Amino acid sequence: MVDARGYSCPTPVIMVQKAVKEGNPAKLEVAVDNQCSVENVTRFAQNAGYKVQVSDFEGDFKLTLTK
């Protein structure tokens, strides 16, 4: 899982971008702690061809990216 909690944008997007670039995973979980990052990571992931599901994660957000 990419744990980007505590980071503000664009850092979470950069972390996801890196993870996608390095392994091109079919499934990737990302944790963020603010709505702005949820929107930004979702947008980035959709552009990279992923489907995104957002769920609650210890009071923060978990995004599940699947191809």
Add this chain to the structure above:
Amino acid sequence: MPKESFVKRYGLLIGTGLAVGAAAVLLTALGNPANMGFCIACFLRDIAGALNFQRAGFDAEVGTGIVQYIRPEIIGLVLGSTVIAMVRKEFRPKGGSSPMIRFIVAVFVMIGALVFLGCPLRMVIRIGGGDLNAVVGLVGFAIGILIGIVCLKRGFSLRRAYQQSMTEGLIFPALMVVLLVLVLMHPSFIVFSAAGPGSMAAPILVAFAVALVVGVLAQRSRLCMVGGIRDAVMFRDFRLVSAFIAIIVAVLVGNLALSKFTLGFEGQPIAHSEALWNLLGMVLVGWGSVLLGGCPLRQLILAGEGNTDSAVTVTGFVVGAAVSHNFGLASSGTGIGTGPVAIAVVVGFVVLAVVSVMNMQKLEG
């Protein structure tokens, strides 16, 4: 998944940009200084003045400096963000992501902004008014952002922020309420300029109400002048930059309609034509703002959402403004300041370089 529609993708941002531009034109028509409908740097500087942290251009006969006033626009922006964040359950106090680094970077961002004479928002507003000096500033701003992007790509981060208490998160919005009371009551220890830009102001409640609306829109749309160019370059994401352009368009149309548009370098309101300093000032602003994660406007909005790192950043802006004016670093319509401007700008670049290099790390997931 279907692609977002154009309206969904750009609608809110373009709408916000148009609203900001229209608000800037309106507030100027109602009394704010020219091409300064909404300048975060200038208005925080004026607040620093009202609290007597600086009294630039002090005239013994008048009894005040020229840039001292509690700008209701700042208060409205922050509280608009606070209210909408509360309503949408996005008010989450957090902080602790290198607060002192943010503070010192913010001081130099403000020094850079006052060398140029405006924050990124006023730069855009000046461009819409035909001020070509601001185009020079834009070039510097873009250069600064590109330097910042290189840092981000090399792993620059000011580290994690952590959840804070509700009290911690509410202090900054509460301070804004105090400022609102002070501007409405105007007790004798608060100084309002009797001459100069600080004496030019739209009616308090109108300015506050307009800013409140803009604050709500900016919080919802995540409007950011720095983010615009940054995201366009880094992610080919042109959403934020569309708002940037919308502001220029709105201000341009408004100025043309009111016959306030004058194209040129010389004689522009509250601006100077020393290209080198306009450029370098905005390089500082662009680079520093990328390190801070957003332009001064965005910092106000984040502070309103309970982000105490942004609250510290805004405090740094206020201190930076006082430093600028107390040491003659701020420019004026006649040119750059009479103090050690070159030294301050060079020191600013050194500080940003050290901060950038020392905070590049491998981002652990």
